[in-house]
Amino acid sequence: MRALLSLDGISVRHEIHDVGWGPARPRQVTAALHAGEVVLLLGPSGCGKSTLTLTVNGLIPQVIGSHMDGTVTVGGHDTRTTPVPRLAAEVAMVFQDPDAQIVTGTVLDEVCFGPENLLRPASDVISMAEQALRQVGLWDRRHDAPEHLSGGGRQRLAIACALALRTPVLVLDEPTANLDPAGVDEVFRTLREVTAGRDRAVLLVEHNLDAAIDLVDRVIVLDADGRVVLDGPARSTLADNADKLVELGVWLPAAALAALRLRTAGIVLDPLPLTPRELAAALDATPALPAPLQRASRAPVSQTAISVRGLSVLRGPAKVLDIADLDIGAGEFVAVVGSNGAGKTTLAQALAGVITARRGAVTVDGLDPATADPRLLAERVGFVFQNPEHQFITSRVDDELAYGLRVRGVPAEEIEARVGELLDRLGLRELSAVHPFLLSGGQKRRLSVGTALVTRPRVLVLDEPTFGQDRERAAELLTLLDALHADGTTVVVVSHDMTLVAEHATRVVVLGGGRVIADGPPEEIYADAELLATADLRPPPIAQAVRALTHHPGWHGLTRLADLPAVETSS
Structure with missing residues (x-):
């Protein structure tokens, strides 16, 4: 059987600012995908998974500056020499960052854009777009602007754009990263429908193996150097090599x-x-x-770190946040959960002072984030954006970590010590001279967390901190957050990861329609089946x-x- 996608000895190098060509990631990857296969690509953060996906549609090496050795063939076409627009008829892709592929003004136009450029008849374009939008639950929002969707909503939109093309090869890089648990179920249900005909080849990069395990047929595993170390049937490869995968630091x-x-x-x-x-x-x-182990009792909260009274935020005519009262005690580890569009990111941004156009009273560590001096606020409150690229402002990783300290006049020796500590702790020491935008998705996330930690704030607000992380790096980040929490830092995490919430949070705030609909310890929240169904959550x-x-x-x-x-x- 002829392969729909062939990778033959693929190695990719990126140019590093002031250094030259970096090491190859991935390195010497050879694999073939046939019609009917759903292949899961696993590997630790930074091994080259996303880079490998970008070679499939010709963006590497034709558009993204890089050096590629080897040959990628899609539908009989060499991706090095076939124009990218021509390859769009063979392979559709969902990028790790959905914002990187949105180009039009409405949801419907966005999904129509691809088929239109493939010169499909107008009637087919509308039919293809409608089917794709219904599959991801966005047909009723077809006239909305993409920027009015939540992060998860834009993720669904990117998936719809790929589905509408109906290409023989479908590549998805972390397609569920920003989705609520119900949305994750919906995406994988859609992928099962799409692959049921067994006429497509699907390459999937995904950390959520609990959702993916019943979909994928085969697993390819890269090591930290980007080499293929395992390639075989999904279930037996994972089950028979669990210890090796744990050693590699990838998810199980x-x-x-x-x-x-x-x-x-x-x-x-x-x-x-x-x-x-x-x-x-x-x-x-x-x-x-x-008997199971007993959860340690929680110390009573004596002081309030965050106080919210009558907070409302409008986006256009719609009220996206409407919280009457919310208090978070000093030293608590609070998870904010809820369905896509529930207002989680908006609440986090209001607490960090990113959103200033709001009504009501908000106090964080004694300051009003909307009116406080930005330098003073940054010393008290650290914030990690949902999209890490939204907070990068320098051209080197070490400068990104040092910037916040330099503007505060911290002595150079202390800056060097703090930055060095975080580079080691976050596994970024060898990348200190790299431009932040050239990092992998997981490395960007670790850097964004580091920029929030470097000033040692008393309150830390993080929006999806483990997005794009391999198991080992996610564990390191969460261990770091646990240590900060143990030392008295107030930690507020927005997350769709129900395991993260269960393992680390002392309290869960559930949002629905911009309001607090539940508030309590994780075990109580997860025991309420009716609440979970209402909030599109899962245990x-x-x-x-x-x-x-x-x-x-x-x-x-x-x-x-x-x-x-x-x-x-x-x-």
Whole structure:
């Protein structure tokens, strides 16, 4: 069978400012995708996954400055020499950053843009656009401007644009990164429909393996140097190489991570479960299970760090935020969750002073973010944007970290020490001279977190901090946040990652329609099925598994991996 997509010895190098050509990432990748295959590309952050996807439609090397060795062939066309517009008839792509591919003024025009440029008949264009928008739940918003959609809404729009082209090859780079749990389910349901005919080849970069595992047929794994180290059937490759994948720092399904943790306590689940359903069945087949670990009690909150009274924010004629009262205590770790468009990012921006056109009273560490001196506010409140590129202002990674300290007149020796500490802690030391825009998506996210941490603020507000991170780097970031929280920093995280919320937050604020519709500890929020359905949320995979247990009812209240019996090691 002729391959729809062939990669033969692909290596890509990017030019680094003041340094020259950087190391190849990816390196010597050879693979073929055939009709009917859905292939998952895994690897640690910075190994070249996104770069590899950009070679498939010719953007590398034709548009993005880089040096590529090897050959990519799509539908019989060499992507090095075939014009990019011609390749658009063969391969459609969803970029890691959906804003990078939006070019028109309305949602409908955006989806029509691709088929129109392929010279499809007008009647077909409208039909293709309508079908794609209905598949992602945006048909009713077809006349809206894309900028009026939430981040998750723009992610859905980018997916619709790719689907409308109906190309033989579909490439998706983190297509669910900004989506609420219900949206994730919807995207993968749509992808199952699209791939049901087995006439397309799909290349998928995705960290959410819990959602992807039932879709993908095959897994290709890159190591930190960008080389292929595994390539095989999805389920057996993940299950048989779980320890190696953990060592590489890539994501595994939560059920597999749970089984690996239980193994340290002498509970061996064989075969390794990959879904909540499989984990539940394996646990129920185990005659005796020890009691789960007890969650540490929370210290009472004595001071208020954040106070919100009558906060409302308008976007055009629509009120996107309408919060009567919200108090967050000093030293709390609060997760803000809810469906796409619920107002989460708007709330985070109001707390950080990014949004000043609002009504009501907001106080953060004694300051009104809308009127406070920006330098003083930045010393008290650190903010990480949903899109890290929105906050980069220099041409080097180390300068980006140092900038906030320099404008405050911090001594050079202290700046050097703080920047060096963060470069090491965030795994960016070797990239210190690289332009921030040339980093991978995960590296950009770590840098954006570093720019917020470098001033050592007392309040830290982060919008999707683990977006684009491999498992190891996400764990490092969250360990860092936990340490800051333990030292008394107030941490507010906007996240769609229900596992992150369960494992780390001391409190969950649920938004719906711009209002607070629930507020409580994670275990209480996840126990309310009606609330979860209303807010388009899902329990984390561990909670889904243990609630299905028949023989071990004492485990029904678990929500975290950290609650599972295990023998902790120093590593």
